[in-house]
Amino acid sequence: MQDRRRYQRLALNISVVIRIGGTIDKKASLGEEEIEVSALDISAGGIGLVSIQPVPKGKIIEISMDFTTLSLEGEVVFHKPINAEGEVRSAMPWEKDRYRLGIMFTKIDRENRIIIKEFVKRFMR
Numbered sequence: 001m002q003d004r005r006r007y008q009r010l011a012l013n014i015s016v017v018i019r020i021g022g023t024i025d026k027k028a029s030l031g032e033e034e035i036e037v038s039a040l041d042i043s044a045g046g047i048g049l050v051s052i053q054p055v056p057k058g059k060i061i062e063i064s065m066d067f068t069t070l071s072l073e074g075e076v077v078f079h080k081p082i083n084a085e086g087e088v089r090s091a092m093p094w095e096k097d098r099y100r101l102g103i104m105f106t107k108i109d110r111e112n113r114i115i116i117k118e119f120v121k122r123f124m125r
Contacts, residue, residue: 007043010120014039016049019062037101039065044117046086046104054099059088063103069119079115084108 020033040048047063055061063086067079090102105113 007045007117008120008124009041009043009048010123011041012039014065014067016047016063016065018049018051018055019064020055020059040100042116043120044105044113046089046102049101049103050094051099051101052097055088055091055101057088057091060106061086061088061103063105067115067119069115069122082108082112082115084112 016037016039018035018037020035035051035053037049037051040050042048063082063084065082067082069077069079084105085107086103086105088101089104090100092100094100
């Protein structure tokens with residue numbers, strides 16, 4: 001089976017906040033649900049998450065994650081939080097009452113996509 005992914009994917013373990021039914025900002029509207037999840041892998045095109053709550057396939061979610069990278073000199077660089085919108089492309093039961101979510105980014109600004117792409121490229125060597 002051939003991998004059809006456009007971007008390289010990197011395994012990682014970081015905390016991510018997703019919001020179902022709204023946008024990420026300091027003012028949450030009624031009916032929106034914010035969930036802290038764990039990221040399993042990331043690429044410039046999407047992210048794999050593990051959640052304790054099921055999220056239906058096809059659902060549009062907002063994603064927020066703090067991201068650090070290393071400079072060419074080996075110094076840690078802190079970036080503003082990366083916010084993106086994504087579509088749940090796969091949702092399946094995982095281990096111990098958790099759910100594995102495959103998210104495809106549908107809205108992400110160019111700068112953030114480049115940060116993720118360079119981060120993945122650096123650690124795939």
